[in-house]
Amino acid sequence: MSGTVDIEFLEKVRSQIGALVTEDARKLPSLRYCDVRMQVKEEKGAAAENGVEKMSAEDYTFDFGVRVIAGAKASAPGYYGRLLGNADVDNIAQVVMEGIKEAHQRAVANARMKVRARGRFGSLGDALYDTQLAPVSIVEDSVPATYEQDPREVSLEETVRMAVDSCRAAQGAGDQVVYSATSASTFLLRELFCSSEGSIIDQTFAQTEGFVIAICNSEYGTMEIYDFTGHQRGWEILTRGYDNGTITLPNFEVFCRNLAADGVEVANAPPLKAPEKECVVVTDPHFNTLLVHEVVGHPSELDRALKYETSYAGRSWFFRDMQDNQMGKQVASPLVTAYSDPTMEGFGSFKYDHDGTPARRAYHIRSGTFEEFLNNRQTAAILGVPPNGSARATEANLIPLIRMTNTVFEAGQQDPQSIIGEVEEGYYVSGHRVPSVAESRENFRITAVKVYEIKNGQLGQLYRDGGITSDSRDYFMSIDAVGSDFKMYPIPNCGKGQPMQAKRMSNGGPTMRGVAKLTGRG
Amino acid sequence: MSILPLSRLKALAQDALAYLGTQPDISEAEVFVSANTNLTLRLNYTSRIPSNGVEEPKSVESYGLGLRVAFNSPEGVKTGFGSEPTDLNLEGVRRALDKARMGAVLDPDYVSLPHPTGRKPTLRRYHDPAIMRISNGKMLEVGWETVEKALEVFTSSEELLNAASSPQGVKDIGLILGGDVVMLQERIAIASTHMPKVQTDESTMLMAFVTGMLEDEHAKGTGWHVSSYLADYSGQPGRDAARSAIATMGGQRAGSGAYRVVLGPQAFTEILEWVLMPSLQLDVVYAGASTFMGKVGQRVASEELYLYDDGSMPGLAASRAITDEGVPTGRTDLIRDGVLVGFLSNYYEQQRMLRDPKGGEKLGVDPASIADAIAGRNGFRTGRGGGRNFDAMPSITPTNLVIEGKTPRTPDDVLRQVGDGIYIGRIWYTYPVNGIAAGDFSGTIVGDSYFIKDGRIAAPIKPNTLRMNENIHNVLNNILAVGSERTRTVRWSSDQVTWAPEVAVDDFHLDEIAGYMEDVY
Structure with a gap:
């Protein structure tokens, strides 16, 4: 199973993690509930400043987190989280089980001390309850991402071009724009959720977003203006924009140009003298x-x-x-x-x-x-x-x-x-x-x-x-x-x-x- | 799980730099290897809503390496950053290098990686082995002793008993104890082309910020603690928060107006960190967004104010031996006797400013003339609520911010300067509402606050009934007195520490708010 971590990795380990949570974790003493969340993100993006490239990166993130509710005379939560990498691929079950045990130890210790506090503080101790979860249906499901242009297929050079060209568009709004910066990124994120109750949920999201800031000077002082664009879609969000009637996003270059033009217009407006009354x-x-x-x-x-x-x-x-x-x-x-x-x-x-x-x-x-x-x-x-x-x-x-x-x-x-x-x-x-x-x-x-x-x-x-x-x-x-x-x-x-x-x-x-x-x- | 040993980080930094030296296209390289654990206990006790006491006993662990690399290319020097988690061997180094190479760009502002400063680190073995090795059981004890210290106060308070009429009735007042205790375990190793000998650093920190409330009494108090050592901690912020909440029972409203005020350590810290400090960072000056553009050498505050950052002072919780760029930490004076004298920076921003054709206009003086006042002493790889992260580039981060006054003032002296006014102990959501450069800010007073009558603390102020609407320049220039006693203070999701005194300020604008809430509950 060695190799670079990508979102397909979660497909490979889904059953294994599910079994860890529903079988191995449930053998831990006084464990009442456990869930493990694991995610892999494949992301790329770039940043520009004053119209020139500043950075670009293509990378993955891989991590997991555990929640355990446990305890004998009382129940209490315990948690554990860790960043993972390629080195963890071949022993992922062992790594996750160690995390479950850590969270379990914390939950058990937490429950023990909760019982002690209940005994010490009379009526004030009564509020320390047994942790419970409202019931939900047990689900096994996979949810795919929605996109036209797969974030993984976008070249890093294209993200640099997007950041630089959009930054230049902002800078081009006028001489009063004394500074501009942009970033553009796109990713696929896959999330796996496994609970001791038996749910196994595998959801993937595409997300693409851009950020721009412009600093504009005028006789009334400095005006800093910034905004974000983005949607749960592919790279097309920045190249073409998006419009479904309620979400209306211009392409990123236009977005940046408009924002900087607004910045210049507003910078030149007099400051509001607020009336005393409503x-x-x-x-x-x-x-x-x-x-x-x-x-x-x-x-x-x-x-x-x-x-x-x-x-x-x-x-x-x-x-x-x-x-x-x-x-x-x-x-x-x-x-x-x-x-x-x-x-x-x-x-x-x-x-x-x-x-x-x-x-x-x-x-x-x-x-x-x-x-x-x-x-x-x-x-x-x-x-x-x-x-x-x-x-x-x-x-x-x-x-x-x-x-x-x-x-x-x-x-x-x-x-x-x-x-x-x-x-x-x-x-x-x-x-x-x-x-x-x-x-x-x-x-x-x-x-x-x-x-x-x-x-x-x-x-x-x-x-x-x-x-x-x-x-x-x-x-x-x-x-x-x-x-x-x-x-x-x-x-x-x-x-x-x-x-x-x-x-x-x-x-x-x-x-x-x-x-x-x-x-x-x- | 225990944090990785320093020897393993050091060995990888050495091997990685040697490997990078064999790559023909590399002109400069830096290897940063780190291991971090953030242990957090979130607290939530509520007397009339079911609660867990210690709500979230948790940790986030991370380790890996990050490379900053300059590549020779036909187009010129390209710079890139790549990191790899958990793979602490040459395979991990190769992966990180591939990422750095793939992402490298032609940054015209890049000068070089940091060079030796000629100074040596002054701190050695300053971390706490007890925090580094803390067990799950001990971690939970730290959280519960904080909760129990508060409950001890609540159960033994005569004032609460009188307010409730019976021991059973105390519960019905609506007691709340919330907040957290955070412990940081940090280990780093760093080596570079210009500083090839591997440097290491180990640091630990314990921060607690706790709030007590008596909801039906509209009373709210705070307790906090910052230290590098576990032995210094005994849950006292829980006790302090509960006591402070009880002390503010029976709070009254104040009307809108301009007041003489004393800003307590937490209040001054919040204004400092959210409103003022962005303007004292060199990257913000470069962008033209500082409220102090072109003001170096000019009076920007009352001559009573002296503000500096010092990451090298022994015994201060945010001190570190070296930055995450491998240079010794040190002191940077920012505002001395009311005059703007320096900015916080990392190496990249300092080098960029020294070569910026508009640098003189931006600073108000020739950048070269204040090169040491803008030196890169604050390059840290922050994130994840603290820590020194392998997968982050160095940004500009304050360490220990220290505020001193020119004239020695006891707490009573500070109150006397106000005469009649308001003591503002805790504020919230204090943002620069018209941008950093404008300096306008707004926020609300949420607890630990009192009227001042004849230079003495008088009746408590009811929380959430006053909004501040002010400008940072007015505050800095209207300082009446700076106290000599400083309190180490932290804010939400940050591991920087402000050593803040009480500061008396004239003509501070407050507006009364939320009158309708008198009828709601």
Whole structure:
């Protein structure tokens, strides 16, 4: 079996790993559950800076991770993760079994100490429960990748050309572009999931993405602007672009040129002097992409709601405890519906999550009422609800966390032009830039790429360095128009967990209108 | 599983460099071999929601080699990087070399791989064998003693008992203990054409960051710890977090306005690392995105402020003997007495800036005149939440960031400078909302914060009720006092350490937020 690791390797070891988990692991003392995730990625890409080549690389990554739930008088989790290489190919079963044993030792020790703590702390110890997973169906399935141009067939030289030409396109937007950089990459990722319950799930994904940054100078100061493009498809995403009606991606060269041209235009606009009072704001789909991400998606993650992220990524204002929460309560205008759906096409699409749970749509807010959190098997069991397939890790050696998938505001009925046209005085907030969101997501400040004044239904003066800030519920309750122009965009770098995992997903929505306070400089 | 021995990494670095020397098209080469383990215990205790206490006892292990190679080609010198995991023999070296050769590009900014600096590393045998050899059982003990220290405080607190009316009622207040303890095991060996003698380094680190909450009391507190040694740790961040949470019970709202504030060590660290430090990296200056373009030698902050990075200081947790480029670590002054004097760099960026025709304009002085102030003392191969990774190119990474004041100030002196104002102990999501160059930032106050009355700590501030809307230049120039006592401070998913004092700042803008939450819970 020696040789270079490629995605076909997982086909060869699928049965072997499955048997390790369902047979050998189950012989370990007091083991109640085990799963092994293994993945191989074949990737290539290049980067350019100021129109010249900077690097290119073609490589593989190969790793695995183990979860064990074990214990005699109590059950508790233990984990293990490791990067692998060619040297591990011939003894992969031994390497994985050693990892299972490490995770098992940790789970058993964890369970023993949990029992000790329960005994020491009276009623406070009662909260230390026996780890359980909500039931899911046992699945054996293979899911192929979708692409036209196989990432493996793209030459490294082609990725360099793409990065350099696109960087030059950005640089060509004008003399005010003082710096530009791009990267272009494409990969095939194959993931194997085997559980002691008998599931064996083999999923392959194609992914292609590009990044561009432009630094533009003007009399008003430096403007840095950057964005990502990409989709779960092959190299054609960068050469031709993509359009399915809701996902509209120009080819990468055009994407870079447009971004830098926007940067120059915005750099030359005066900074927004934000009015003291709240005002009518119309937000475009790209701005609402970040808004739904930060202010709906994140607080809809059940691990946050159950306080797992108290120290870092934060809690959720939707949930205080099992009795006192916002489930079934109005948190937004009846015009607002938001959901996550990994079965839709997007950057966060999949058939099964990393718990082996089938993916499905979860409505967070339906007609203004909070309905369902994103969950995994463990948190679903705590809340007593069915798992909805939202456990995902960025790499197999890391632990799956509850993550957004394709999380969006649902389209409305209104023509977006009429949403602007009805505004006598207000602002049009276009394109997302940088967020700062309160700990339980109860308040936000998000800056935009462009802010236009609206007067008598017409767009007027363009401003830079503007954005909006509001208390979350107040803003969502103020929404009085939702457009029919639904769009989705890739978000490639959502950070969560310790160590930090930067996850890919899609977010999006239509044009919307509400009331908020504008922000400017300072 | 135990981390690979240093001798094996060293032997491979030596053999690999010898092999690369036999390749006719190679003009320069560097071999970096490393083994890393990140041991993390994520903690989650909740008194009225079922929880595990120690939620994620886990590790990520990695080892392998990375090559930086310069190839002679008909078009000129091409540079490439290739790495190979787990294959610590010549076959692995050949694979990594093939990747470096295949990916090599003509980078016009490339000058050379690092050359010897003439200095010698000052640190020797500074790692902790106890962290290097820690067992699974001991690892779990570290996590549980942190949880139990917090539970000991919660069960014995008179204040909590009074608030709850009965021991049973304490549970119903909604106690939370979250956070993590991270232990890093790092071993490296490095050799290159210009520094052919194999250098090795071993480093360890223990970082803990823990949050305690009493949800119904709207109280939140923090405890943290950073050290190179396991023996220094006894779970005290759990106790500190619980005590600090109890101390902030009964928090009150403050109105919007401009305040005199004291930024506590965590708050100042967060602003420093998220908002200021990107502008103090030479690659950001090269790109024209620093907020300090053309400002070297100019006053950019109150003369009270002295900021430097020192990766070589004995006893500081983020110190290392050598960088991941094989040069000795050292001290880089950044802002001295309020004047901008240097930038953090790696070797590549320093060499590029020295030859940049616009370098003088970007820095404000001739780059050659400050060559040592932009020397490559911070080239580290970071990633995976810490570690020295074989599959990463050296980037610019701070080590120990140290803040000193010009005038000695006790904590009481710092409070007295404020008189009436706000002590900001912990902030969150502090981002440069209009880009790095603009310097504007926003974030929210999430705990450990108090009113200051007559130069003394007074009533606690209710968490999540104030948003900061400020600019880094205002903060730096409105510094009233820098405390003399420094606390080692860490932030999320980073292994850099800031030795931060309390800093008093005038005219700091805060906006009251989330009034509706008073009615929600």
